[in-house]
Amino acid sequence: MKEMRRTDRLLGEEEAWEILNKGEYGILATVSADGQPYGVPLSYIVKGNGIYYHCTNAGGSKQDNISNNNKVSFTVVGKTQVLPDKFGTLYESAIAFGEAGLVDEEEERSVIFREFLKKYSAGFLAEGEKYIESAGPKANIVKITISSLTGKGRK
Numbered sequence: 001m002k003e004m005r006r007t008d009r010l011l012g013e014e015e016a017w018e019i020l021n022k023g024e025y026g027i028l029a030t031v032s033a034d035g036q037p038y039g040v041p042l043s044y045i046v047k048g049n050g051i052y053y054h055c056t057n058a059g060g061s062k063q064d065n066i067s068n069n070n071k072v073s074f075t076v077v078g079k080t081q082v083l084p085d086k087f088g089t090l091y092e093s094a095i096a097f098g099e100a101g102l103v104d105e106e107e108e109r110s111v112i113f114r115e116f117l118k119k120y121s122a123g124f125l126a127e128g129e130k131y132i133e134s135a136g137p138k139a140n141i142v143k144i145t146i147s148s149l150t151g152k153g154r155k
Contacts, residue, residue: 009152011092016151019094021046023076028053028144030065030072030100038065044074045115051096051144052103052112058138066142070099074144078153092153096146103141112141 011019020026029039038061042053051074055062066072078092103109113136117128 009154011094011151011153013149013151015092015153016094016149019078019092019151020051020076020096020149023078023094026051026074026076028062028072028074030062031069032061032065033068038062043116043120045112045119047112047115049146051098051146052115052141053144054113054116054139054141056138057140062142063140066100070101071097072100072144073097088154090154092151092155094149094151096144097148098144098146100142100144103143109136109141 024043025041026044027039028042029037031037040062044051044053046052074096076094078094079090080092081090083089103112110132113132117125117132121128
């Protein structure tokens with residue numbers, strides 16, 4: 001992978017993990033079989049060395065692309081502030097690179113669904129459990145195993 005040009009904006013690994021863990025959504029980047037890039041915003045959770053997202057099991061561009069080439073990147077943007085008088089922006093971001101694949105093991109799927117509830121619907125856990133029972137079988141859980149993570153910021 002190419003080194004970052006603006007090394008003065010390079011964040012430490014701990015900061016990059018913090019941005020990744022605190023983010024509300026990220027952009028998954030994949031490439032189609034004919035070389036067309038595809039970026040899509042997703043809700044996600046981080047557990048261990050993995051980023052997890054859920055999607056329909058009916059298929060679609062994400063799954064088609066990953067079936068063809070499982071190498072992906074995932075970008076999260078943290079705090080930002082436009083500085084109009086400086087013609088710039090204060091920002092923080094993290095980019096993870098890795099390989100994506102379906103989670104087939106039922107126990108891991110259950111754990112991940114519940115992590116989504118804790119992150120996005122903490123006040124509705126009982127209702128969320130019912131939703132998982134009805135919608136869970138129609139969903140895939142995908143894990144991105146992180147091979148590298150970088151952070152960049154202007155503070």
